[in-house]
Amino acid sequence: GQSLEQPSEVTAVEGAIVQINCTYQTSGFYGLSWYQQHDGGAPTFLSYNALDGLEETGRFSSFLSRSDSYGYLLLQELQMKDSASYFCAVKEAAGNKLTFGGGTRVLVKP
Amino acid sequence: NAGVTQTPKFQVLKTGQSMTLQCAQDMNHEYMSWYRQDPGMGLRLIHYSVGAGITDQGEVPNGYNVSRSTTEDFPLRLLSAAPSQTSVYFCASTGGQFHNEQFFGPGTRLTVL
Secondary structure (H helix, E strand, O other): OOEEEOOOEEEEEOOOOEEEEEEEEOOOOOEEEEEEEOOOOOOEEEEEEOOOEEEEEOOEEEEEEOOOOEEEEEEOOOOHHHOEEEEEEEEOOOOOOEEEOOOEEEEEEO | OOOEEEEOOEEEEOOOOOEEEEEEEOOOOOOEEEEEEOOOOOEEEEEEEEEOOEEEEOOOOOOEEEOOOOOOEOOEEEOOOOHHHOEEEEEEEEEOOOOOEEEEOOOEEEEEO
């Protein structure tokens, strides 16, 4: 089986930087994904890391260390619209199955 | 492209009733999944399919059936609804440049009384 751990909630002010950590224990590992979900909405894809290192996409960056079974999502220049839940998810080696973490609720304050 | 569509958006059932949640995608994706999301929690995989005619169980399959007769459609059947199945159900298909991105439908909010 697989288990993923991430903090339940983070609060920050507009313009700040937030880092959401994700540690995982898996029997197989292909890559780590991040998804954003606004209240009442569907998850939307943010990033995918298969190799160690940092991937940058605009204000959001994602990092992976396979040797440490650890990754993080970095949200920069926070905006009010970034208030949402963020989920890490591990892609198993077989097929495209994803196992999701419990999610981190990010609250951005003015 | 409409992407991934789900019907209905909302549904209330009585214990013991059966129903089918519909899911369709027009992106010609082979891989599709069904998840449930309980309040304040992550998504748990119910069933998935790697292509027409092929389905398999996920983490929480009990009480649900699926079939995949076409690439486009992946319905989820609740056999005999129970209050524990009250949840939001999301259907997703997998695509993107390296087949690493899941595209989610808008969800079905199900209440079982």
